[in-house]
Amino acid sequence: xxxxxxxxxxxxxxxxxxxxxxxxxxxxxxxxxxxxxxxxxxxxxxxxxxxxxxxxxxxxxxxxxxxxxxxxxxxxxxxxxxxxxxxxxxxxxxxxxxxxxxxxxxxxxxxxxxxxxxxxxxxxxxxxxxxxxxxxxxxxxxxxxxxxxxxxxxxxxxxxxxxxxxxxxxxxxxxxxxxxxxxxxxxxxxxxxxxxxxxxxxxxxxxxxxxxxxxxxxxxxxxxxxxxxxxxxxxxxxxxxxxxxxxxxxxxxxxxxxxxxxxxxxxxxxxxxxxxxxxxxxxxxxxxxxxxxxxxxxxxxxxxxxxxxxxxx
Amino acid sequence: xxxxxxxxxxxxxxxxxxxxxxxxxxxxxxxxxxxxxxxxxxxxxxxxxxxxxxxxxxxxxxxxxxxxxxxxxxxxxxxxxxxxxxxxxxxxxxxxxxxxxxxxxxxxxxxxxxxxxxxxxxxxxxxxxxxxxxxxxxxxxxxxxxxxxxxxxxxxxxxxxxxxxxxxxxxxxxxxxxxxxxxxxxxxxxxxxxxxxxxxxxxxxxxxxxxxxxxxxxxxxxxxxxxxxxxxxxxxxxxxxxxxxxxxxxxxxxxxxxxxxxxxxxxxxxxxxxxxxxxxxxxxxxxxxxxxxxxxxxxxxxxxxxxxxxxxxxxxxxxxxxxxxxxxxxxxxxxxxxxxxxxxxxxxxxxxxxxxxxxxxxxxxxxxxxxxxxxxxxxxxxxxxxxxxxxxxxxxxxxxxxxxxxxxxxxxxxxxxxxxxxxxxxxxxxxxxxxxxxxxxxxxxxxxxxxxxxxxxxxxxxxxxxxxxxxxxxxxxx
Numbered sequence: 106x107x108x109x110x111x112x113x114x115x116x117x118x119x120x121x122x123x124x125x126x127x128x129x130x131x132x133x134x135x136x137x138x139x140x141x142x143x144x145x146x147x148x149x150x151x152x153x154x155x156x157x158x159x160x161x162x163x164x165x166x167x168x169x170x171x172x173x174x175x176x177x178x179x180x181x182x183x184x185x186x187x188x189x190x191x192x193x194x195x196x197x198x199x200x201x202x203x204x205x206x207x208x209x210x211x212x213x214x215x216x217x218x219x220x221x222x223x224x225x226x227x228x229x230x231x232x233x234x235x236x237x238x239x240x241x242x243x244x245x246x247x248x249x250x251x252x253x254x255x256x257x258x259x260x261x262x263x264x265x266x267x268x269x270x271x272x273x274x275x276x277x278x279x280x281x282x283x284x285x286x287x288x289x290x291x292x293x294x295x296x297x298x299x300x301x302x303x304x305x306x307x308x309x310x311x312x313x314x315x316x317x318x319x320x321x322x323x324x325x326x327x328x329x330x331x332x333x334x335x336x337x338x339x340x341x342x343x344x345x346x347x348x349x350x351x352x353x354x355x356x357x358x359x360x361x362x363x364x365x366x367x368x369x370x371x372x373x374x375x376x377x378x379x380x381x382x383x384x385x386x387x388x389x390x391x392x393x394x395x396x397x398x399x400x401x402x403x404x405x406x407x408x409x410x411x412x413x414x415x416x417x418x
Numbered sequence: 419x420x421x422x423x424x425x426x427x428x429x430x431x432x433x434x435x436x437x438x439x440x441x442x443x444x445x446x447x448x449x450x451x452x453x454x455x456x457x458x459x460x461x462x463x464x465x466x467x468x469x470x471x472x473x474x475x476x477x478x479x480x481x482x483x484x485x486x487x488x489x490x491x492x493x494x495x496x497x498x499x500x501x502x503x504x505x506x507x508x509x510x511x512x513x514x515x516x517x518x519x520x521x522x523x524x525x526x527x528x529x530x531x532x533x534x535x536x537x538x539x540x541x542x543x544x545x546x547x548x549x550x551x552x553x554x555x556x557x558x559x560x561x562x563x564x565x566x567x568x569x570x571x572x573x574x575x576x577x578x579x580x581x582x583x584x585x586x587x588x589x590x591x592x593x594x595x596x597x598x599x600x601x602x603x604x605x606x607x608x609x610x611x612x613x614x615x616x617x618x619x620x621x622x623x624x625x626x627x628x629x630x631x632x633x634x635x636x637x638x639x640x641x642x643x644x645x646x647x648x649x650x651x652x653x654x655x656x657x658x659x660x661x662x663x664x665x666x667x668x669x670x671x672x673x674x675x676x677x678x679x680x681x682x683x684x685x686x687x688x689x690x691x692x693x694x695x696x697x698x699x700x701x702x703x704x705x706x707x708x709x710x711x712x713x714x715x716x717x718x719x720x721x722x723x724x725x726x727x728x729x730x731x732x733x734x735x736x737x738x739x740x741x742x743x744x745x746x747x748x749x750x751x752x753x754x755x756x757x758x759x760x761x762x763x764x765x766x767x768x769x770x771x772x773x774x775x776x777x778x779x780x781x782x783x784x785x786x787x788x789x790x791x792x793x794x795x796x797x798x799x800x801x802x803x804x805x806x807x808x809x810x811x812x813x814x815x816x817x818x819x820x821x822x823x824x825x826x827x828x829x830x831x832x833x834x835x836x837x838x839x840x841x842x843x844x845x846x847x848x849x850x851x852x853x854x855x856x857x858x859x860x861x862x863x864x865x866x867x868x869x870x871x872x873x874x875x876x877x878x879x880x881x882x883x884x885x886x887x888x889x890x891x892x893x894x895x896x
């Protein structure tokens with residue numbers, strides 16, 4: 106396979122994952138804005154920070170109100186990570202790698218691009234927002250389903266899945282990092298309203314507010330939530346799960362190409378940080394430091410994968 | 419562009435003559451009479467949705483931010499009898515062989531210039547002539563691996579070649595997709611009417627390219643398609659052909675010279691390739707040899723080429739055979755290299771660089787079509803009968819300033835084939851581009867080709883960039 110094709114597949118799925126995550130963050134933010142308007146501005150700001158778009162946003166706007174933040178995250182052409190921008194980028198990558206995709210995957214991506222380009226043509230009124238966000242997530246699921254259901258399990262599939270897993274790892278880590286203070290087990294805050302709001306938003310940002318209740322017996326406590334998001338291998342957006350996916354698909358590539366690359370060691374090291382860990386030991390190490398480390402390691406790993414498999418010349 | 423013919427003028431209608439349907443259309447005509455317009459309109463809408471979903475779209479040159487456009491597809495097929503096709507195919511084969519021989523001659527011994535058949539300055543002053551190709555023979559002496567010959571018809575037995583596209587002719591993906599679409603929409607037609615298949619084209623293309631690999635190549639040759647990238651107007655076709663042939667689609671930055679060969683960057687390292695079907699123009703092929711600013715080519719590829727380690731299809735420099743000044747000599751070129759009379763006619767062509775012709779053209783601008791020698795895509799031309807007095811006067815000035823840059827032809831009464839409209843069938847002008855493949859094993863022409871149709875009533879301009887559409891083209895089995 107061409108290195109460029111591998112890179113195109115990888116980025117296509119990073120972008121699709123990014124679109125889905127943006128929709129989820131907007132949904133969580135919107136809920137806060139509706140139910141606790143006093144917290145809305147701070148919440149929107151943290152969403153902007155989470156998506157690493159504060160500098161870009163601040164050059165266009167001052168103040169963080171629903172309509173401008175939502176527009177920036179969903180539609181703004183100036184924002185390279187807006188849903189509209191990344192869906193276009195995903196579709197461009199799909200065109201680039203078209204010979205590697207099944208017709209079903211191509212249709213799913215191309216349909217998504219056509220549908221969302223039309224849906225996001227004009228600013229989204231509040232009344233339409235829930236429907237639009239649902240559509241973005243639904244379309245993302247459609248592409249994923251086409252990938253699972255129709256693609257050969259070969260290197261093509263591995264590069265697609267690596268893109269999703271790296272992006273998800275980065276995204277969950279950022280969500281935790283921005284809100285890390287509310288996840289610290291500080292006794293003076295426990296049970297306060299502030300924490301309940303923050304915890305609920307964090308869980309909603311990764312679509313886990315229901316699964317947490319089912320999976321974790323016991324109370325909503327900061328350590329339990331942190332444990333769930335970082336270490337729980339059952340939770341498909343946890344760091345541990347994502348690291349497992351990265352290692353799994355790199356190993357499959359290693360087997361298919363019969364060569365172990367430097368990125369394999371880096372991925373193993375990343376996974377070791379999470380495997381068999383106890384959440385208390387992470388708190389002792391310092392949650393913020395730990396998460397910052399994960400974000401940096403993930404970025405370096407991504408760079409190494411691109412180098413090992415010759416994404417660019 | 420408005421380009422109307424006077425309505426009272428008579429055009430050859432390929433589907434219907436005065437006594438009823440022409441024989442190739444007999445069964446189709448009867449079938450059509452039993453259809454209802456609503457169902458057909460529904461089918462047409464489905465076809466459009468299919469094209470858009472599949473991404474069979476193009477970008478118009480100079481409109482980078484414009485929406486992707488579809489080339490409109492018309493559901494009425496253009497039907498040729500086998501005997502009509504056989505003659506056409508023979509004529510095209512003869513022409514393709516002559517063009518290839520001409521190229522080899524021009525870049526080597528130049529017998530045709532010595533014999534005085536065509537003037538030396540037509541070659542010497544031709545931008546498409548590449549000095550880098552002099553005294554060099556490409557693998558198997560093949561220059562034109564793929565040729566698209568534009569043919570128009572004016573009567574029962576009157577076929578003319580309008581243009582020979584010997585560089586990187588496009589449109590073949592529409593030939594294939596149009597047939598697929600018709601098979602999906604109207605399977606019943608194909609059980610009633612025996613139509614020669616076109617679906618072997620990608621397989622034949624791959625075989626033909628493999629047969630043209632460098633002599634030094636061992637084992638099965640590695641073929642790739644080279645595209646300028648996803649923003650090129652024909653990108654869909656490039657990816658379609660690579661996919662259908664089962665070969666990699668590469669861009670310039672995927673390739674480099676490794677140990678005297680061209681190699682592509684794969685996830686496992688560099689892999690040597692043997693044949694490049696390039697859809698990148700000559701001047702962008704090699705920044706070390708041609709345009710130094712090109713990002714689309716491969717630095718050093720011309721050295722590898724001249725060392726005989728890569729096949730480039732079509733060969734660089736083939737454009738010298740398909741410009742419109744050379745076109746006017748094509749009957750002589752065919753005779754010179756094949757010793758035969760040309761089977762297909764050329765359109766009468768006035769070379770404005772010659773004083774007598776220029777005078778005639780200036781006096782008769784209102785009745786002529788004037789084209790730039792190096793122009794393409796229907797740009798930069800004057801269609802006399804459709805132009806205003808002001809436009810004609812302005813064009814006359816351009817013509818006087820650079821006469822050798824233009825040729826003129828009489829306005830042809832192009833044949834019509836009906837298209838489907840809401841109010842039923844309506845005749846529209848068409849042309850035809852069959853595709854010929856050439857290798858050491860001979861010439862292979864897919865029965866059919868791309869029929870382009872001017873969708874606007876009376877218009878003679880079939881180019882997709884100017885309101886043209888396409889039709890499926892059927893060659894019947896007798």
